[in-house]
Amino acid sequence: MAAMPTPATPRTPTAPTRERIVQSSAELFRRQGYVGTGVKQIVAEASAPFGSLYHFFPGGKEQLGAETIRWSGALYGQLIGAFYEPGADPVAATGAFFAGAAQTLLETDYADACPIATIALEVSSSSEPLREACAEVFDSWIDGAAHALAEAGVPATRTRELAISLLAGLEGSFVLARALRSTEPVLTAGRRAQEAIAAAIDPGAIRGAPSRLR
Amino acid sequence: MAAMPTPATPRTPTAPTRERIVQSSAELFRRQGYVGTGVKQIVAEASAPFGSLYHFFPGGKEQLGAETIRWSGALYGQLIGAFYEPGADPVAATGAFFAGAAQTLLETDYADACPIATIALEVSSSSEPLREACAEVFDSWIDGAAHALAEAGVPATRTRELAISLLAGLEGSFVLARALRSTEPVLTAGRRAQEAIAAAIDPGAIRGAPSRLR
Numbered sequence: 001m002a003a004m005p006t007p008a009t010p011r012t013p014t015a016p017t018r019e020r021i022v023q024s025s026a027e028l029f030r031r032q033g034y035v036g037t038g039v040k041q042i043v044a045e046a047s048a049p050f051g052s053l054y055h056f057f058p059g060g061k062e063q064l065g066a067e068t069i070r071w072s073g074a075l076y077g078q079l080i081g082a083f084y085e086p087g088a089d090p091v092a093a094t095g096a097f098f099a100g101a102a103q104t105l106l107e108t109d110y111a112d113a114c115p116i117a118t119i120a121l122e123v124s125s126s127s128e129p130l131r132e133a134c135a136e137v138f139d140s141w142i143d144g145a146a147h148a149l150a151e152a153g154v155p156a157t158r159t160r161e162l163a164i165s166l167l168a169g170l171e172g173s174f175v176l177a178r179a180l181r182s183t184e185p186v187l188t189a190g191r192r193a194q195e196a197i198a199a200a201i202d203p204g205a206i207r208g209a210p211s212r213l214r
Numbered sequence: 215m216a217a218m219p220t221p222a223t224p225r226t227p228t229a230p231t232r233e234r235i236v237q238s239s240a241e242l243f244r245r246q247g248y249v250g251t252g253v254k255q256i257v258a259e260a261s262a263p264f265g266s267l268y269h270f271f272p273g274g275k276e277q278l279g280a281e282t283i284r285w286s287g288a289l290y291g292q293l294i295g296a297f298y299e300p301g302a303d304p305v306a307a308t309g310a311f312f313a314g315a316a317q318t319l320l321e322t323d324y325a326d327a328c329p330i331a332t333i334a335l336e337v338s339s340s341s342e343p344l345r346e347a348c349a350e351v352f353d354s355w356i357d358g359a360a361h362a363l364a365e366a367g368v369p370a371t372r373t374r375e376l377a378i379s380l381l382a383g384l385e386g387s388f389v390l391a392r393a394l395r396s397t398e399p400v401l402t403a404g405r406r407a408q409e410a411i412a413a414a415i416d417p418g419a420i421r422g423a424p425s426r427l428r
Contacts, residue, residue, distance in 0.1 A: 033247070033336045036336060036340075109339075110338060110339065122249070124325075125246065161402050161406075164390070165403055168382075169383055169406075171385070173386070174335075175334050178345075179348040185382050192379040192383075192410060196409070
């Protein structure tokens with residue numbers, strides 16, 4: 001399995017200024033959070049004139065933050081569809097998804113994990129517009145994962161809870177993995193998600209049970 | 215099940231100045247992160263003179279941050295022991311643990327979740343002393359949870375992976391829950407952890423299978 005594509009780093013130097021500002025913001029927010037990222041750093045990274053930020057985002061950093069969250073969220077949401085193609089084995093797809101995330105952590109020195117989790121924790125109690133943007137993204141990921149699992153044969157009554165626990169396992173294992181500088185939590189959470197999906201598809205398949213019980 | 219105790223808020227106005235500074239830091243870091251918390255706000259919350267922070271923490275905010283992470287981590291680590299008492303049913307204990315976390319989120323308007331996750335995501339790529347403090351805490355929680363699960367009868371070969379996935383599920387569900395302002399992710403992650411622990415204790419107990427197969 002190749003590394004998971006890292007869709008929040010497609011910085012294109014020739015892109016229009018507004019787009020470059022969003023791309024740079026996404027990259028900086030993911031690595032160092034929203035609070036610790038200054039507008040000066042954003043425009044410098046985007047090779048944009050300082051005034052252009054307030055020209056394109058009259059609401060300033062908070063408006064830019066909300067747009068960046070939605071932009072990153074949509075980009076990462078596409079990953080779910082890329083892994084869970086209709087007809088794909090959802091257990092294998094889940095293993096590949098988490099293995100790709102672990103590989104990306106290794107390749108980026110544990111910097112690139114979720115594009116919005118840091119912001120979500122920083123702002124949930126302090127900025128309602130940013131919290132709402134994060135909530136929209138998480139809702140869309142839950143719906144997308146649930147839909148993908150349903151397409152792949154998981155019973156409809158189980159898809160939402162499995163999607164939520166898959167995403168919770170991914171997000172939480174990123175927190176542990178970045179601090180511990182180890183992919184073990186991500187790979188462990190991936191195996192747990194695979195087991196839960198396998199059990200939902202075929203509740204009679206017992207790991208380690210005598211074959212007559214399978 | 216009563217609400218989970220919230221051990222990082224035992225601010226004691228009569229405590230020595232140094233202790234009050236750490237307690238106030240813990241409270242502020244948990245709600246708004248490390249980066250967004252200024253030293254002026256910390257000393258104001260602690261009712262401490264400004265100079266006392268650098269008197270007690272010559273290394274400034276980073277030294278205070280590392281000590282606060284370890285202090286909060288030790289306090290929360292005690293919770294694991296409180297829920298998973300020797301002889302307790304680990305499946306029931308896990309349900310109570312997550313239910314308590316959900317209740318605390320509700321009671322604190324989704325502000326009080328993990329005391330160090332926000333810092334861990336903010337600083338893992340920018341401050342090695344703070345990342346190391348977070349890693350020490352997560353390691354101690356993993357070891358503590360694994361030990362508690364072993365005491366409660368979970369096979370030793372499974373305790374580490376179950377402890378990691380339990381903590382990953384908790385941390386990730388906090389990210390989702392705070393943004394979504396819903397306890398659903400926490401309760402869902404709790405049920406998934408319960409199922410995984412139950413299956414590790416008794417691989418033959420199939421949910422929903424005909425009783426003759428149990």
